[in-house]
Amino acid sequence: MNPEIKSYFPILNQEINGHPLVYLDSAATSQKPTPVIEALKEYYEFDNSNVHRGVHTLGNRATEKYEGAREKVQQFIKANSTQEIVFLRGTTTAINLVAQSYGRANVEEGDEIVITYMEHHSNIIPWQQLAKERGAVLKYIELEEDGTISLENVRAAITDRTKIVSMVYVSNVLGTMNPVKEVAKIAHEHGAVMMVDGAQAAPHLKIDVQDLDCDFFAFSGHKMVGPTGIGVLYGKKHLLEAMEPVEFGGEMIDFVGLYDSTWKELPWKFEGGTPIIAGAVGLAAAIDFLQDIGLDEIEKHEHHMAATAMDKMSKIEGLDIYGPTDPAKRAGIVTFNLKEVHPHDVATVLDMSGIAVRAGHHCAQPLMKWLDVTATARASFYLYNDESDIDRLVEGLRSAKEYFSDVF
Numbered sequence: 386m387n388p389e390i391k392s393y394f395p396i397l398n399q400e401i402n403g404h405p406l407v408y409l410d411s412a413a414t415s416q417k418p419t420p421v422i423e424a425l426k427e428y429y430e431f432d433n434s435n436v437h438r439g440v441h442t443l444g445n446r447a448t449e450k451y452e453g454a455r456e457k458v459q460q461f462i463k464a465n466s467t468q469e470i471v472f473l474r475g476t477t478t479a480i481n482l483v484a485q486s487y488g489r490a491n492v493e494e495g496d497e498i499v500i501t502y503m504e505h506h507s508n509i510i511p512w513q514q515l516a517k518e519r520g521a522v523l524k525y526i527e528l529e530e531d532g533t534i535s536l537e538n539v540r541a542a543i544t545d546r547t548k549i550v551s552m553v554y555v556s557n558v559l560g561t562m563n564p565v566k567e568v569a570k571i572a573h574e575h576g577a578v579m580m581v582d583g584a585q586a587a588p589h590l591k592i593d594v595q596d597l598d599c600d601f602f603a604f605s606g607h608k609m610v611g612p613t614g615i616g617v618l619y620g621k622k623h624l625l626e627a628m629e630p631v632e633f634g635g636e637m638i639d640f641v642g643l644y645d646s647t648w649k650e651l652p653w654k655f656e657g658g659t660p661i662i663a664g665a666v667g668l669a670a671a672i673d674f675l676q677d678i679g680l681d682e683i684e685k686h687e688h689h690m691a692a693t694a695m696d697k698m699s700k701i702e703g704l705d706i707y708g709p710t711d712p713a714k715r716a717g718i719v720t721f722n723l724k725e726v727h728p729h730d731v732a733t734v735l736d737m738s739g740i741a742v743r744a745g746h747h748c749a750q751p752l753m754k755w756l757d758v759t760a761t762a763r764a765s766f767y768l769y770n771d772e773s774d775i776d777r778l779v780e781g782l783r784s785a786k787e788y789f790s791d792v793f
């Protein structure tokens with residue numbers, strides 16, 4: 386990876402607690418490069434207007450940028466049509482939309498919804514709520530000991546009563562990359578639809594929704610060097626077409642009568658209210674930035690970072706690393722605990738040295754239960770991290786060990 390990439394991220398050029406910042410929390414949210422910040426600035430300085438309504442020049446420019454961003458996303462994930470790209474607030478909103486719209490219409494009493502133990506809360510609670518409402522059964526695919534998913538366990542969980550399978554592509558805790566393409570095939574054999582939580586995948590892997598043959602795919606702009614507040618739901622056209630909106634109001638209507646109304650065509654029927662215009666503009670700039678570097682290059686870099694970090698961290702006595710030991714099976718996420726020290730204390734000591742990691746349950750409490758821990762620390766790497774960041778982390782962890790030497 387080109388060492389100059391870091392210089393595109395102005396936020397990284399600062400000191401925290403007297404030390405140069407090492408940002409290792411990109412799985413929570415990524416930092417933003419100058420071209421994305423500039424695209425937002427330019428939009429607000431020159432083009433800002435509402436979309437799809439004006440005949441004036443700014444309105445047309447804003448509409449062109451907003452719909453242009455949709456085309457960019459369509460190409461980015463290789464969807465068949467822009468009608469399959471719905472702009473929403475993020476992954477959470479996208480999964481909720483599918484649960485509330487597709488789920489309510491298609492899941493009946495006794496039907497099954499299948500997820501895994503490694504889901505983010507955003508891919509658990511919408512299904513819990515749906516299962517409760519419809520009297521359906523929520524089932525969990527068992528994990529292997531190293532935190533991977535075997536197709537044998539997938540086959541054991543999915544039955545002819547299964548209506549929806551929803552699975553994370555890349556785990557935000559274990560970094561595990563799941564075989565979602567193969568799982569989609571099994572789901573389809575049983576007549577179920579496949580939803581992929583791509584929040585941690587879209588920033589790091591080349592996505593081809595047609596090759597995966599998933600029915601729905603959700604991701605968030607802010608984790609892929611884009612702004613907060615914009616996300617995407619991809620859905621196969623025939624499925625989205627049959628689905629009812631869950632948000633009603635301006636923008637999404639065709640005709641409004643006193644007691645009844647009709648909706649716009651896809652994808653606008655799902656985009657009630659003034660859309661996330663600046664967010665979409667920023668997301669388009671983020672996609673350009675990632676594609677200029679190359680998603681293959683980014684993925685390779687992250688495997689390398691994970692492998693190097695795991696190798697160096699495993700030499701620290703008393704440090705447990707969770708998830709697959711084979712770095713080829715994981716993205717750039719390393720979750721760990723330092724013996725009996727609470728991960729919040731580890732993260733606080735690292736912050737004293739300018740190193741930002743996340744500590745807590747990572748919005749994955751069922752996975753914490755499976756791991757038999759209450760919380761962990763997590764270092765997550767992205768394209769702007771390099772080996773010197775790993776060295777700083779390892780050095781910081783050694784200092785933390787000394788700081789809490791009574792435990793060791």
Ligand code: 7TS
Binds near residue numbers: 414505556584743
């Ligand atoms: N799914 C996964 C796998 C995630 O990692 C996250 C956010 C979400 C869904 C939700 O995305 P949102 O953009 O709608 O919030 N993950 C994390 C994390 O790991 N730390 O902070 C947020």
